[in-house]
Ligand SMILES: [Zn+2]
């Protein structure tokens with residue numbers, strides 16, 4: 001099952017989010033025992049969701065709103081970290 005997300009492929013200020021096992025971006029954010037993580041739809045691997053602010057380099061926290069996850073750093077920067085596929 002493949003859905004086109006090309007229209008979201010505009011320049012993003014935040015670092016790339018990818019599966020640490022296979023490099024896939026076919027991910028969805030899930031919440032588990034150890035906090036948010038990224039579940040890979042290609043290899044089934046889990047990658048900890050550890051957003052880092054591109055503006056100040058500090059680790060950020062995720063908050064969920066529906067399928068959208070927003071990262072907020074201690075410096076007050078916010079950005080759209082990830083949107084889960086429908
Ligand atoms: Zn993977």
Ligand SMILES: [Zn+2]
Pocket residue numbers: 053054055056057058073074075076077
């Ligand atoms: Zn920041």
